[in-house]
Amino acid sequence: MAKLSTPAVGPVPAEPELDDVFLALADPTRRSVIHRLGAGPAGVGDLAAEAAMTLPSFLKHVRMLERSGLIRTRKDGRVRTCELDRERLGVVDDWLAQQRRLWEERTDRLERFVTANPDTGGHGTADERNES
Amino acid sequence: MAKLSTPAVGPVPAEPELDDVFLALADPTRRSVIHRLGAGPAGVGDLAAEAAMTLPSFLKHVRMLERSGLIRTRKDGRVRTCELDRERLGVVDDWLAQQRRLWEERTDRLERFVTANPDTGGHGTADERNES
DNA sequence: GAAACACTTAACCCTTGCGTTAACTGTTTT
DNA sequence: AAAACAGTTAACGCAAGGGTTAAGTGTTTC
Numbered sequence: 001m002a003k004l005s006t007p008a009v010g011p012v013p014a015e016p017e018l019d020d021v022f023l024a025l026a027d028p029t030r031r032s033v034i035h036r037l038g039a040g041p042a043g044v045g046d047l048a049a050e051a052a053m054t055l056p057s058f059l060k061h062v063r064m065l066e067r068s069g070l071i072r073t074r075k076d077g078r079v080r081t082c083e084l085d086r087e088r089l090g091v092v093d094d095w096l097a098q099q100r101r102l103w104e105e106r107t108d109r110l111e112r113f114v115t116a117n118p119d120t121g122g123h124g125t126a127d128e129r130n131e132s
Numbered sequence: 133m134a135k136l137s138t139p140a141v142g143p144v145p146a147e148p149e150l151d152d153v154f155l156a157l158a159d160p161t162r163r164s165v166i167h168r169l170g171a172g173p174a175g176v177g178d179l180a181a182e183a184a185m186t187l188p189s190f191l192k193h194v195r196m197l198e199r200s201g202l203i204r205t206r207k208d209g210r211v212r213t214c215e216l217d218r219e220r221l222g223v224v225d226d227w228l229a230q231q232r233r234l235w236e237e238r239t240d241r242l243e244r245f246v247t248a249n250p251d252t253g254g255h256g257t258a259d260e261r262n263e264s
Numbered sequence: 265g266a267a268a269c270a271c272t273t274a275a276c277c278c279t280t281g282c283g284t285t286a287a288c289t290g291t292t293t294t
Numbered sequence: 295a296a297a298a299c300a301g302t303t304a305a306c307g308c309a310a311g312g313g314t315t316a317a318g319t320g321t322t323t324c
Contacts (some may be wrong), residue, residue, distance in 0.1 A: 012164045012183055022158035025150055027312085031227075032144045038235040045270060051144055055271070057313050078270050078321040085234065092228060094162075096221060103170040116206065159282085177300060187301070189283050210291040210300045
C-alpha cells in the first residue's frame with residue numbers, strides 16, 4: 001500500500017485536432033485573423049490587406065485556419081468570406097482545464113499521502129521506502 | 133454618426149512568446165510531457181522512455197518546451213531534471229480570455245447600435261437584414 | 265465582349281520541425 | 295582505471311511552414 005502511483009502518460013495519445021488548433025494559433029498572422037474575425041465575417045482580400053504579405057501567402061494561412069476548424073469559409077460569387085467558429089476554441093479550454101484538473105488531483109493525492117505518512121521524508125525519487 | 137467601427141487589427145502584433153508556447157503545445161509528445169510533469173519533476177531519460185523515439189529526438193522536444201517557458205530544467209550530476217512551470221500556461225488563458233472579452237465587447241456594441249438604430253438597413257459591408 | 269476583380273494554382277526558395285545514427289562528454293559504479 | 299550510465303552534439307534526411315512571383319479561373323462591371 002501507500003504507493004504513490006505515477007500515472008505514466010502511456011504511448012503518447014495522438015490528438016490531431018489539438019495539433020492543428022495549436023499549430024494554427026502559433027502564428028501572429030493567424031492569431032490576428034482570429035482577432036479580426038471576432039468583429040464579424042470578412043472577405044479574404046480585406047483580411048489580407050491588413051497582413052504584410054501577398055495574397056497567395058495569406059491564403060495559406062486561411063487554409064490552415066480552416067483545417068484547424070477555427071474558421072469556416074464560403075464562397076459567394078467571386079469573394080470568399082471567412083467566419084470565426086467561436087466554439088472551436090473550446091478544445092483549447094478543455095485541454096487546459098483537463099491539465100489543471102489532473103494537477104490538482106495529483107496534488108490532493110500527494111497531500112493525503114503526506115498526511116497519512118508524516119514520517120516519510122519525501123525526497124529521493126518521489127515515493128520510496130515508506131511502510132515499516 | 134452611428135459608425136460601427138471595425139477595429140482593424142493593425143500590422144499584425146509580434147508576440148514571440150505566444151508563438152513559442154502554442155508551437156510547443158502543437159505536438160503530442162510535448163503535450164504528453166506536460167501532462168506527465170504535472171505529476172512531478174522527472175529526468176530526461178525517464179520521460180523519454182515513454183515516448184516512442186530515440187533520446188536525441190526526445191531531447192529536442194525538451195529544448196523546445198524549455199524555450200517556450202512551459203518547463204524548467206536543471207542538471208544534477210549526470211541527470212537533467214525537468215519541472216513544469218504551471219504559471220506559464222497562463223499566457224494561453226490570457227490570450228483566450230482577451231479574445232472572448234473583445235468578442236463580447238463588440239457584440240454588446242453591435243446590440244446597442246441595432247437597438248439605437250432600428251431603421252438602419254445596415255448592409256453594405258457585412259451585416260444583414262434579419263428582422264422582418 | 266472586354267476589362268477589372270477576387271481569388272487560386274503552380275513552381276520555386278529558404279528555414280524549421282521531427283526523426284535518425286554515430287560519436288562524444290561528463291558522472292557514477294565496480 | 296575501466297565500465298556503465300545519462301545526456302549531448304554533430305551530421306544528415308525528409309516533410310512542412312512561410313514566403314515569393316507568374317500565370318490561371320471564374321465573376322462582375324463597363
